[in-house]
Amino acid sequence: MKPIPVTQKFSVAGQLQPEDFAELARSGFKTIINNRPDGEESSQPGSAAEEEAARAAGLDYVFIPVTSSNMRPEDVRRFAETIVASDGPVLAHCRSGARSFYMWVLAGDADVEGFSDDKLIAVAGKLGIAPDNARDWLAAHRHVGKPEVKGFYEERNGSIQYVVTDPATKKCAIIDPVLDYDEKSGSTSTAQADRILAYIKERGLNVEWILDTHPHADHFSAACYLKEKTRAPTAIGAHVVDVQKLWKGIYNWPDFPADGHQWDRLFFADDTFKVGALDARVMFSPGHTLASITYVIGDAAFVHDTLFMPDSGTARADFPGGSAKALWKSIQDILALSDETRVFTGHDYQPDGRQPRWESTVGEQKKFNPHIAGQTEESFVKLRKERDATLPMPKLILHALQVNINGGQLPEPEDNGKRYLKIPLNALERAVW
Missing domain, CATH: 3.90.190.10 (Protein tyrosine phosphatase superfamily)
Incomplete structure (x- = not known):
């Protein structure tokens, strides 16, 4: 012995x-x-x-x-x-x-x-x-039910993109990819998405899904570009059609097809799918937007703007179609997952100048997030409304939504070969300057 x-x-x-x-x-x-x-x-x-x-x-x-x-x-x-x-x-x-x-x-x-x-x-x-x-x-x-999660931090807008991999099969999903856009010059770039592609190539991964959690208000989605490069299907929550209907009115696009056909799959609440051998399911998480969803893949929940890191609170709920009360309900659904569930957020704004962070757990959120610990629905709604009333709109909201409700597809070139964005004036009432 x-x-x-x-x-x-x-x-x-x-x-x-x-x-x-x-x-x-x-x-x-x-x-x-x-x-x-x-x-x-x-x-x-x-x-x-x-x-x-x-x-x-x-x-x-x-x-x-x-x-x-x-x-x-x-x-x-x-x-x-x-x-x-x-x-x-x-x-x-x-x-x-x-x-x-x-x-x-x-x-x-x-x-x-x-x-x-x-x-x-x-x-x-x-x-x-x-x-x-x-x-x-x-x-x-070893890795049953536990995906490998690689986060890519995008400094311009504080966004985090993810590659979620089943270690056993080397199959992966891309979540909330960013297409670079400079509002000052009108320039676009695929630098962020190309970082993801380089990582996938280096690791020898096979992309099964390109997933968005909702139509984003602060960056363009790179889903369309990545589909072209990987041939993987795109997906988003089924209530994206409600967001499309709302924003087609804001942009005065009567002929815009608000039917969700811009994605290969529309997920409803409790829909299931696979990433390799990993079980994945969809939670409907409205509040920040009408269409927000959470992807639960193995032991990891991708909540994007529903929750931030515990030292940063929760997402705003004052966008068109937003609701602080609905957001509270969505948060409670996420907190009903096991305390060990890993929580991956879609943004980090580095409070007090700390390094970017994007992973916590349900248990840590319950214990340390000031928008959750000790709050009731009534106090949360009051807190959220008071805070939202002080926040200016994201600088790209009017630029980004017209791209993102179209599945990340940029506007078609006009007869001079150039693409143009449409910016409605005075469309967002009571916006803070």
């Missing part, structure tokens, strides 16, 4: 014998986890004999029998809780140590998060697990 250290607190080993326990105690171990079911081989001592030897040596002993094909969530949870509760180093064992090692990976504590797959495969090799077998197991189990 030779323990193989994985972290400072956790080690694994093959089958233990009763005479091993006293030496383990002298080596500093405090807790033994036995993951091997009784009766697998006639030579194994069995859990009763192991527990007796462990107790005699002053060790805590926990029996969590599993097989390679049956590691139940409740067993993994108990395994993780045992490690956390131990007041010193833990040794888990099975026949070879492999099951115990995989149980630790599934337990997913902070230490596991610090291990790359390559590092885990190296540890598995010490247990006699072939690298290809370890890699296949990790691809099938």
Whole structure:
């Protein structure tokens, strides 16, 4: 018996014998986890004999029998809780140590998060697990329900674009991509979207979706450009047609087709889809706009303008079609997700000059967001309305909406080959200068 250290607190080993326990105690171990079911081989001592030897040596002993094909969530949870509760180093064992090692990976504590797959495969090799077998197991189990999320911060407007990847299949979705636009010169550029394409190429990813959470008021969507480059379908919430109808009136476009055909798919509340093998679903999250939705992909929720980071509060609700009361309801729906759900916002304005941030959790939002903690619907609506009354409109709202209600498609060139935006004057009543 030779323990193989994985972290400072956790080690694994093959089958233990009763005479091993006293030496383990002298080596500093405090807790033994036995993951091997009784009766697998006639030579194994069995859990009763192991527990007796462990107790005699002053060790805590926990029996969590599993097989390679049956590691139940409740067993993994108990395994993780045992490690956390131990007041010193833990040794888990099975026949070879492999099951115990995989149980630790599934337990997913902070230490596991610090291990790359390559590092885990190296540890598995010490247990006699072939690298290809370890890699296949990790691809099938380690990242189940947990997408890789890469955020791209766009400094001009404080926007965050995302590439959300299923590690097992290398399939991904792009969320809320930005088409660069300089309102002073009227220039457009694909620099931000090209950053995303370069990342996708470097990682060898396959784009399955190009997703927008709503028609944005502060930047142009690059969905149309990225569809041209990747051939992936575009999607948005089905209530975009309500936004289209509202803004076609503001722009005086009687012939504009407000039917959502500009996207390949319109998502309704509770619709489901896949990103690789990851389950994804749609939450209807109105308030900031009539069409806002939240994408929940695995353990990650992409809320865009519904919530900001906990030190930044929540989104405004005074755009045409906005509602502070609806926003409060949408926030409560998001907060009903598990506290561990990762929350990714669509903007960060760097309060107090801190570095840009865009990831929090539902639990952190509940505890630290001043627009949530201690608030009621009544107090939130009052807070939101009072704050919104002081905010000027986004500088690009009239530029951007005519592009974004059209799926990110720029206006058609006129007979001189130039494209033109249409800016209605005095269209937004009571706007703060």
